[in-house]
Amino acid sequence: MSHDVNRFQFTADRGDARLRLDQALVRRVGRDVRLSRTQAQQWIGAGLVALDDRPARRSSQSVPEGALVVVTLPADTVRRSAPEAEALPLDVLYEDEHLLAVNKPAGVVVHPTYKHASHTLINAVLWRLRNRPDARPGVLTRLDKDTSGLVLVALSPAVHAGVQAAAGAGRVRKQYVAVVSGKPTPRRGSIRLPLGRDPHDRRLVVPRADGAASETRYEVLSTTRDTSVVLCELITGRTHQIRVHLAASGWPVVGDRTYGTATDAIARQALHAWRVELRHPVTGRSVRITAPPPLDMEALVGGALR
Numbered sequence: 001m002s003h004d005v006n007r008f009q010f011t012a013d014r015g016d017a018r019l020r021l022d023q024a025l026v027r028r029v030g031r032d033v034r035l036s037r038t039q040a041q042q043w044i045g046a047g048l049v050a051l052d053d054r055p056a057r058r059s060s061q062s063v064p065e066g067a068l069v070v071v072t073l074p075a076d077t078v079r080r081s082a083p084e085a086e087a088l089p090l091d092v093l094y095e096d097e098h099l100l101a102v103n104k105p106a107g108v109v110v111h112p113t114y115k116h117a118s119h120t121l122i123n124a125v126l127w128r129l130r131n132r133p134d135a136r137p138g139v140l141t142r143l144d145k146d147t148s149g150l151v152l153v154a155l156s157p158a159v160h161a162g163v164q165a166a167a168g169a170g171r172v173r174k175q176y177v178a179v180v181s182g183k184p185t186p187r188r189g190s191i192r193l194p195l196g197r198d199p200h201d202r203r204l205v206v207p208r209a210d211g212a213a214s215e216t217r218y219e220v221l222s223t224t225r226d227t228s229v230v231l232c233e234l235i236t237g238r239t240h241q242i243r244v245h246l247a248a249s250g251w252p253v254v255g256d257r258t259y260g261t262a263t264d265a266i267a268r269q270a271l272h273a274w275r276v277e278l279r280h281p282v283t284g285r286s287v288r289i290t291a292p293p294p295l296d297m298e299a300l301v302g303g304a305l306r
Contacts, residue, residue, distance in 0.1 A: 011069070012064065026040055088119060090102055109121070121151060140160065150273040170235075174275075175274050177306060191217075194209065204240075207244065214236045243271065268296075270297050293305040
């Protein structure tokens, strides 16, 4: 995204293309200014938003991937302060001048928000890069607050765009480890359920016929009497995809308060971003980065996880 005093401009990515226009504005512009969906809808209605040099028609219209979105900001727009570097612990898995990969603990928020303005992963990353004023970190693999594991960060807009393009072409492999209730059958397969926002609660994602095409491949690694350890690979990257796909199949992630059932055995959903494989966007060499599963998930199954 680029901006001047009274205008923001960005090129819609795959995440934007899955949303209504007002939602895309909150997702992208809302990182830098205080913006609600109601405000976004008012801006669209007032003719302040253009797609590919044409005025946006309505808040509910889709945003084509690659579309240029230009927003003219009202004079009373309140900008968010830029995230500050904070000397926080950071478990670095991989680092070069183009990419940074870290192992995020459960309970840590990735990006600052109005609810979590500090002590986020980005604050820690900025401290790590405090002697590199040229670095412009951008998160490539987002995780929920209570999902642990590998977060990949591009250190320039060009690298960010390159990895996103590779991911869109299916050339970035992302694998997760989950502990689920029950015994998935068959032991290996694909879950293909289109996903969309719950019309009754926009915070939730549900399978729906008019949702975005979504696919999760899975393989059962081990089972006990009541639970199974499952390796999941994202073919698409929808919000809450693994959690919703597993729950909808009858195998909710253990400890998932939103899509399953809370348990005293673990304080959060037992889901961990385990491995990312990709071609380096600059050198072209193969890169494989792995984040060891945390102790709370190890304890849950009484032994080592893959």
